[in-house]
Amino acid sequence: MTMWEGRVYCCSGKINSDADREERICLPTSSDPSAEAPVFCTLGAPTEHVENCQTVRKKMLGKSGENTCPRNAPTFVQGTRGSPTANGRCCASLPNEALTDCMDPSPFNCDVEAAGTNWFRKPQSCQFRREQERAVCPSGYGRATMTVHDDMTVFGCSNGSSICYATSTLKRLQEMGVDTAGMQACAAR
Secondary structure (H helix, E strand, C coil), rough: CCCCCCCCEEEEEEEEECCCCHHHCEECCCCCCCCCCCCCCEECCCCCCCEEEEHHHHHHHHHHHHCCCCCCCCCCEECCCCCCCCCCCEECCCEEECCEEEECCCCCCCCCCCCCHHHHHHCCCCHHHHHHHHCCCCCCEEEEEEEEHHHHHEEEEEEHHHHHHCHHHHHHHCCCCCCCCCEEECCCC
């Protein structure tokens, strides 16, 4: 956080104490041209060059929601470290004003599991629900969900006599260290 000409700014990069213009206050921490631009916002009213921090946060959470949330709970919120929503939550209802939780409890709300968690053991998690809705079954197959070894719930496709798994599902299982030998991939459509 820094002050400049009576305004309060937040910068996730390097603060330029020699800035001669508002837009030069916050600099990237890396000179690498592919490095992500730092978050730079004002705690007050937006200016010509700098958005309000709440607006920036709303946009950032919106992008997280696009990548994390299932369709029936599209609004991503996130609380502070140590809060119940620290990893994020996807809401079926509107978010609270601070964008830290859902306004209404709903069975469609879901929690985002921490990185490294095997969310196949948590079928109510946002990651599980999102991946389940993204898995595409071939023609003639319907969705199937089953509990397998190690209390994992895995989704696949069944035609009544055989089961296959979307390539994305097999890949996620492998990323989590699960042996997928014997699990047949669905044929491409």
